[in-house]
Amino acid sequence: MTPRSKLHRLGSYFERTLVNNIMAAPSKSDSSCWSVPKVYKHHEQKRVCISRSKYREGRTARAVKVYTINLESRYLMVQGVPAIGVMRELIQLCALYGVVEEYRPLDEYPAEEFTEVYLVKFQKLTSARAAKRRMDEKSFYGGVLHVCYVPEYETVEDTRLKLQDRRSYVTRMSQRREREKAQLEKPKETTLSDSATTSDTITKQNQMSNRNTAEVTSSISHYSSFPLLPLPPQEQPLYSPVHQQGSMQTEDGMGTLHNAITDPQRQRVHGSDHTSSSQGQSAESRPPTSHASGVRLIPRITHLENRKRKIQNPGQHLSSVSGCSNVFIGPKLPEPSKLDMEDASLDTTVSLIRNAMKQVESVPDLKPAKKKVKPRRRI
Amino acid sequence: MTSRVGSAEDRFEFLQTLVTEFQDSDSQDAKEQILANLANFAYDPNNADHLRELQVHELFLDALTEENDDFVEFGMGGLCNLSMDPQCRAVLLQGGALKLVTRCLSSQREETVLSAITALMNLSEPPFGPQVTDPAVLQCMLRFSLSDSPRLRNLAAVFLQDCCSREQVQQVEQQMMGQHGAVGIPLPKS
Numbered sequence: 001m002t003p004r005s006k007l008h009r010l011g012s013y014f015e016r017t018l019v020n021n022i023m024a025a026p027s028k029s030d031s032s033c034w035s036v037p038k039v040y041k042h043h044e045q046k047r048v049c050i051s052r053s054k055y056r057e058g059r060t061a062r063a064v065k066v067y068t069i070n071l072e073s074r075y076l077m078v079q080g081v082p083a084i085g086v087m088r089e090l091i092q093l094c095a096l097y098g099v100v101e102e103y104r105p106l107d108e109y110p111a112e113e114f115t116e117v118y119l120v121k122f123q124k125l126t127s128a129r130a131a132k133r134r135m136d137e138k139s140f141y142g143g144v145l146h147v148c149y150v151p152e153y154e155t156v157e158d159t160r161l162k163l164q165d166r167r168s169y170v171t172r173m174s175q176r177r178e179r180e181k182a183q184l185e186k187p188k189e190t191t192l193s194d195s196a197t198t199s200d201t202i203t204k205q206n207q208m209s210n211r212n213t214a215e216v217t218s219s220i221s222h223y224s225s226f227p228l229l230p231l232p233p234q235e236q237p238l239y240s241p242v243h244q245q246g247s248m249q250t251e252d253g254m255g256t257l258h259n260a261i262t263d264p265q266r267q268r269v270h271g272s273d274h275t276s277s278s279q280g281q282s283a284e285s286r287p288p289t290s291h292a293s294g295v296r297l298i299p300r301i302t303h304l305e306n307r308k309r310k311i312q313n314p315g316q317h318l319s320s321v322s323g324c325s326n327v328f329i330g331p332k333l334p335e336p337s338k339l340d341m342e343d344a345s346l347d348t349t350v351s352l353i354r355n356a357m358k359q360v361e362s363v364p365d366l367k368p369a370k371k372k373v374k375p376r377r378r379i
Numbered sequence: 380m381t382s383r384v385g386s387a388e389d390r391f392e393f394l395q396t397l398v399t400e401f402q403d404s405d406s407q408d409a410k411e412q413i414l415a416n417l418a419n420f421a422y423d424p425n426n427a428d429h430l431r432e433l434q435v436h437e438l439f440l441d442a443l444t445e446e447n448d449d450f451v452e453f454g455m456g457g458l459c460n461l462s463m464d465p466q467c468r469a470v471l472l473q474g475g476a477l478k479l480v481t482r483c484l485s486s487q488r489e490e491t492v493l494s495a496i497t498a499l500m501n502l503s504e505p506p507f508g509p510q511v512t513d514p515a516v517l518q519c520m521l522r523f524s525l526s527d528s529p530r531l532r533n534l535a536a537v538f539l540q541d542c543c544s545r546e547q548v549q550q551v552e553q554q555m556m557g558q559h560g561a562v563g564i565p566l567p568k569s
Contacts, residue, residue, distance in 0.1 A: 042490070051408055055396070056416060064411060064449075066418040066456035069463070070493040070530065152529040159533040160541065163497065167504065170463040173424035348396060355389050 037109050042071060043079075043148050055348040069166045073151035074122045074158070076132060077106065081116045082143040090140070094120050097134065098127020115143055119153065125162060391429045394420060398433050411449055414442055418457030427464040436461055436471055443479045452491045455483050459494035462501035472507055481511075484519050489528060496523070496534045503542045517543055517551040 046063035081090055087105065094100050102121040109117040122128040128149065136147040154162070394417070401413040417435055420426045430436070439461065442454025458480060461467045480502070483495035499516070503509050511517075523535035539548055 049412060052412055053400075053409065056412065064415045066415050066453045066460075067422060068456045068459045068494050068497065070459070070490070070497055070534065154529070154533055156533045156536045156540075159530075160537045163500065163537065167463055167501065170424045170427075171465055174427065174464050174466060177425075177428060352389070352393065355392065359386070359389070 037106055038152075039110060040150075040152060043077065043150070045146060045148075053345040054343070055345050055352060069163060070151065071149055072125060072129065073149040073154055073162070074125045074128045075150045075153040076120045076122065076128050077109075077148055077150040078118045078120060078135070079109075079111065079115065079146040079148075080140075080143045081118060081145065082141045083114050083116045084141060086141050087116075087118065090118060091120070093135065093140070094122075094131055097122075097131035099123040119150065121153070125165065387425070387429075390426065391432075394426065394429050394433055394435075398435065398438065401438065407447070411447070411453065414438075414450060414453040414457070418453050418460060421457045421460035424464055427461070427467055430461065431467055431470055436467060436474060436476070440471075440474060440476060440479055443483060448486075448488060448491075451483065451486060452488055452494075455480070455486075455491045455494040455498070459498045459501075462498045465504070465506065468502055468504065468507065472502060477502060477511070481513070481516060484516065489531060492523075493530060493534055496520070496531075496538055500538055500542055509542060511542060512547070514547075514551050514554065517547060518555055521548070521551060521555060 046065055048062055049064045076094075078090065078094075081087075087103075091100060091103055094103070099122065100120055101123050102119075104119055106117040106119050111117045120128075120131075122131065132147045132149065135145050138145055151159070397413050397416055397420075401410055401417070404410055404413070417430070417438065421430055421435070421439075436458070439454040439457040442450045442457075445451060445454070458471065458476065462471055462476075476498075480495050480498050483491050484499075486492050486495070499511050503511055517539070520535045520538050523531050524539060526532050526535070
């Protein structure tokens with residue numbers, strides 16, 4: 001039958017939708033009760049991808065597949081339920097993830113021998129999502145469940161609400177980000193100007209002077225764009241305890257202790273009222289506008305800079321050895337480094353892990369450890 | 380909250396790595412995987428700013444012009460996800476997404492068509508007004524609303540009810556009655 005003849009038969013589109021709306025529930029169920037439900041492609045489990053490069057590998061093997069809101073649904077189909085009368089248990093399990101509005105066995109759906117297939121309708125999409133994530137490929141009374149979304153059971157109204165919900169959620173999130181950004185930018189305007197002008201020269205000096213002290217650790221020098229991990233214990237003697245203590249005290253005395261910690265998170269946590277910390281914040285709020293990941297870190301370095309100079313002036317040993325290294329302003333992208341794992345992908349993994357470790361390191365209660373790290377940071 | 384912000388930097392870096400690999404890689408498989416990765420990242424609204432900054436929408440739009448159907452499907456999926464965000468919508472409209480997305484309505488893959496319809500709906504959201512007024516698109520939606528596939532049928536119905544005026548639809552229906560041109564155009568296979 002051609003679309004055109006269907007049109008004739010059914011009359012105008014809006015008459016049809018009227019009929020659909022009135023009949024919504026029954027038409028849905030009778031299409032699935034009296035006709036054999038179709039097996040759609042999105043019910044199938046796609047083969048997992050085994051050729052991913054290492055840094056892109058997740059914890060579990062997954063297929064190459066893109067999820068959109070169209071694929072999601074509050075209707076789930078559960079396949080592979082052992083046919084031993086465990087419907088009640090299955091629904092109880094589902095109910096752990098949210099209110100189940102409706103459920104029934106899909107007897108007509110082609111199932112493997114001795115298994116059953118169920119249709120479960122959750123009240124909310126988020127519940128269905130959680131249930132799918134937790135139940136898919138999990139064993140259940142000796143069988144392995146396969147859970148998938150079945151958006152084809154949705155009514156027009158279901159689909160509409162699903163899309164509206166999603167849009168309004170994303171819009172809310174977007175507005176929230178805007179607000180956060182606006183809050184961060186306020187302090188930036190007032191305090192950023194003075195530090196920006198001097199940042200260039202100071203950074204240069206500092207980079208040079210520190211480069212040498214850290215040649216031992218040159219393998220990490222590429223990653224100066226972010227705070228480094230603590231170095232292995234044998235390198236501790238490089239930095240005289242006296243010097244370190246001195247620096248700690250200075251910082252304490254200046255009341256800028258928290259800014260000594262280079263992690264942006266912490267700056268955000270601790271400092272909100274004095275200017276120095278708001279610089280840290282502004283440095284952070286910039287990434288959205290700047291393309292190179294490098295640029296955004298300069299104010300923070302500058303900041304460290306000033307403090308460093310104050311510390312270094314008494315004991316000149318750091319700056320006196322400068323001169324043999326190239327200028328190295330701003331961070332580089334994590335490109336081919338001296339970390340040589342002999343595989344670009346592994347190197348990327350290493351740098352990602354490093355970053356993750358850095359985050360772990362910066363948890364506030366680790367202050368002392370962090371301070372030790374700091375002097376070696378601008379390698 | 381701090382952890383969320385902290386991970387944002389990581390995430391930006393990771394996304395940047397992905398984009399770089401996509402651009403540098405010669406392997407179709409790797410590109411396809413990364414495209415799917417990015418499209419899935421686009422689902423999370425927290426990534427919207429990063430992805431916009433990295434111009435990933437351009438990458439998705441480019442994918443629509445590829446020969447490989449997987450590329451088109453993933454690229455369209457990414458656009459569908461990305462277009463949920465109001466700011467991304469603006470960028471997409473400026474980038475001429477409307478035309479490329481509309482072209483995807485003729486895809487043979489249902490998933491691609493569904494993503495395209497949803498993206499068109501998103502792009503027609505209020506701040507930008509009804510963008511899709513082309514009678515050809517409405518005709519297409521009317522045909523989809525007769526499809527055997529419930530998902531396509533439903534989505535087309537929502538489009539016709541929410542994104543166009545009743546008059547528009549009736550007008551197009553009249554045209555479809557009058558001419559045979561629209562008949563026989565194949566619907567996407569599922």
